[in-house]
Amino acid sequence: MKRILTCLLLLLTSVHASANFSFLKQEPQILPVDQAYLFDFGQQGNALELKWSMQGKDYYLYQDKFDLQVEVDGDVRLGEIQYPEPVIHTDDWFGDQPVYFDAVTLTIPVLEAKGGASVTVTYQGCLDGILCYPPTRQTVFLNDVEANDGFAAAAQIPAAPISKQDGxxxxxxxxxxxxxxxxxxxxxxxxxxxxxxxxxxxxxxxxxxxxxxxxxxxxxxxxxxxxxxxxxxxxxxxxxxxxxxxxxxxxxxxxxxxxxxxxxxxxxxxxxxxxxxxxxxxxxxxxxxxxxxxxxxxxxxxxxxxxxxxxxxxxxxxxxxxxxxxxxxxxxxxxxxxxxxxxxxxxxxxxxxxxxxxxxxxxxxxxxxxxxxxxxxxxxxxxxxxxxxxxxxxPGMLLDLAWAVWGIALASYLLLTNKKTAFSWLKVTRSVLLTLGLLGSVSYGLHAVMNPHDATADLNFVHIKTLTDLEREVAKANSEGKAVMLDLYADWCVACKEFEHKTFPQPNVRERTDTMVMLQADVTRNDAQDIELLEAFDVLGLPTLLFFTPQGEELSSLRVTGFVAAAPFAEHLDTVLAQ
Incomplete structure (x- = not known):
């Protein structure tokens, strides 16, 4: 037992050293600007949404640093930027400033857009009490929009739901x-x-x-x-x-x-x-x-x-x-x-x-x-x-047979032990239940041998390995006007197998996934390509399901982590397909 304790402590010490973190650090981690403020955008009708998510509670963006003189390429007219309510923050250098912590979404009415127009927005933020970043620019491309007054559709974009884990x-x-x-x-x-x-x-x-x-x-x-x-x-x-x-x-x-x-x-x-x-x-x-x-x-x-x-x-x-x-x-x-x-x-x-x-x-x-x-x-x-x-x-038939043998051995042992007890109605009841358990174990083993077919084999997964594979398949699905679901799977992930056996094959789920492109990445080997794929989407555990719109945008707020039963998962897919 001492040897076991020593090995385990060495393992944890080694991993701890590799992780390279310290409980003694008090100052926040300083991130590159593109990691400190994750940028995303979406367009629905004549409403353009620009979204920033701050990766720490001390990061913020200035309201008045968003460039109102938006640079435009192509034939496009924009309305005024619609700002959410800011927070007044006391800046050591500039005094009281309207800023946004955590996240901010700006809505811009698109009065007209033609010919693959693009829009460039400039913004600037700080890490409170540590440093300020230089102005940063992001360019987004617009879908064509017919001339309009710029009001009706802008108010119709529903707030993105917050996933349970993000909440x-x-x-x-x-x-x-x-x-x-x-x-x-x-x-x-x-x-x-x-x-x-x-x-x-x-x-x-x-x-x-x-x-x-x-x-x-x-x-x-x-x-x-x-x-x-x-x-x-x-x-x-x-x-x-x-x-x-x-x-x-x-x-x-x-x-x-x-x-x-x-x-x-x-x-x-x-x-x-x-x-x-x-x-x-x-x-x-x-x-x-x-x-x-x-x-x-x-x-x-x-x-x-x-x-x-x-x-x-x-x-x-x-x-x-x-x-x-x-x-x-x-x-x-x-x-x-x-x-x-x-x-x-x-x-x-x-x-x-x-x-x-x-x-x-x-x-x-x-x-x-x-x-x-x-x-x-x-x-x-x-x-x-x-x-x-x-x-x-x-997993598979061999383990099913092993479980059957285990059940037969346990039931047989208990039946032999039960025979040695004095006769009573409890002994008879135990005998009946143990006999049923024995027959059930034999039946389970026979079923594993006679019916090796796996229901998951009918699932229409397209298997990918790399980020390049993912981009190719998402682009292909977009050309067909279909949404995409990416299942990040590993053999050691118990809940991943529950998804495959209990959720994905159900008719109410299949009815919805049949309208989507279903991708699966097996990251069991945890090689360099697997790690690159997981880190690209900041995946911290499995199972994780990612969803992409027919326009190729990842719906990060609708990401699923952990096992979900068929009925609530079907409802979740309805929300995904409505985006």
Whole structure:
């Protein structure tokens, strides 16, 4: 166990060093001007929208620095720029100035445009108290517009909806830390039953069960130790991903790491079957006994290490709350608030685990034959966790057969154990249920062999690899007047597979995606081209779905992060197609 702890700490130290961030830095990160103010534009009818998104709470743009004498090429007439309400900011050099923080959208009525006209706008901003950028220019090309009065369509552009993750990122800019912590603890509790957190239940139950009969206080202490290990790992990995990019998350979910974790859980399961006793040397146990008030040697150290490892199990699941924190950290560089929020989210995820582990100390049977049976069942549960790990690497018929064999073995073992008990209606009930479980496992295995067809094979994905591929396919779709959906996928991403099996094949979703061009980029290998594609769109986790209009504009506010069921996803596609 000491060796496991040492290896894990070395891994985290190495990744931490690569991430190259510091909790001690107080000054904001200074970004290049094109990264500090992300520019976008869109035209609907005779209304042109120019949009800027500031990548940090201290960045702002001056209202009076937008160039009203817009340079125009081609046959075009423009109306007056329509400004949103500014904020009055006290500038050390210029006094009170009307400025825009966070984001700003300017609307310009297009009175007439012909012959591929283009418009150039100039703007200027500052990083509060640090520096001011020189004037910057952006050029946009207009669609042809017939002569008009410039009013009707300008008011018809609906406000772009804010995605859940962007809304949560914006929430972190507030000052009410207690409200942020409570909110993310609650969101963590909602995530406690997601596919990536579920493996932790058999892990923790196995650990508690392996300790023998425990008091409620001891069970609570062990459970809290486990949850703390999980929360610390989850928090550190989140900060690494937000600060250094998704390539580190992908590296930790590589086949080598996942197979290693699977082997570890199989080895641990053998101790539950009595193959060996997992314990520290007697001399070290005695020292720990004195240090831990006669607690069982190595319990807390081993449980904490298992919690650290379990944080790796949960790390591939990207959800809207997690993405909100990652977006905030990536844009603001505020690692302290990001770390506190990630820890709150982790503790919310750990609360059900804490309740399960604490109750286990009271509900587990006393030592005896049944206790041995329970320990063996925990061994099966540890093997189930190993299969979950391997399912990210080798999905398909082989894993389905492995699950079938696991189910047959578990049901058979419990049937044999049940035969040794005294006759009662409970014994009959258990026999019936276990027989059904055995038959179900056999049926599952036969179905995997006889019906290897995957419903996802019918999905009309066009597979791309590079940014050039994406640009080519988007341009091709635009020429056909179609919107585009890009699915960023990886084999190690559990929620990506849920999308493919539970959402994309559903008729109400297919009805809408059939009108779109569906692209998929498999970034499992995490090579240079994959990283370039992910970083081009600031992707911080998977699954992520990007949407492009028939004009080739990415609808960043409608980006989807994390699994979405068929019905709400169909409604989301309606919003995308309406753009």
């Amino acid at each position: 949560l990122a914006a929430m972190l800019d507030g000052d009410k830390l207690w409200l942020i912590i409570i909110t993310f603890v609650g969101l963590g509790m909602l995530l406690a039953f997601t596919p990536c957190v579920f493996p932790m239940y058999p892990i923790l139950t196995s650990i508690i069960g392996g300790q023998g009969q425990l008091s409620t206080r001891k069970a609570f202490a062990l459970s809290m130790t486990y949850v703390q290990g999980m929360a610390i790992t989850y928090t550190i990995l989140g900060l690494i991903v937000a600060s250094a990019g998704m390539k580190y998350q992908a590296a930790l979910q590589s086949p080598t790491v996942l197979i290693g974790l699977a082997v570890l859980f199989v080895v641990l399961s053998l101790s539950m079957f009595g193959v060996y006793n997992l314990q520290l040397p007697a001399s070290l146990q005695n020292k720990l006994n004195n240090a831990q008030n006669q607690q069982k040697g190595g319990s807390f150290v081993g449980v904490f290490v298992m919690g650290l490892i379990s944080g790796l199990v949960a790390s591939p699941c990207t959800t809207a709350p997690l993405s909100g924190v990652l977006i905030y950290v990536a844009q603001s560089g505020d690692l302290m608030l990001g770390g506190v929020t990630l820890y709150a989210l982790s503790m919310g995820m750990g609360l059900p685990l804490l309740l399960l582990g604490t109750s286990g100390g009271k509900l587990l049977p006393k030592a005896g034959a049944w206790m041995e049976t329970i320990k063996h069942v925990f061994g099966f549960l540890m093997i189930a966790v190993a299969l979950m790990m391997l399912d990210r690497v080798y």
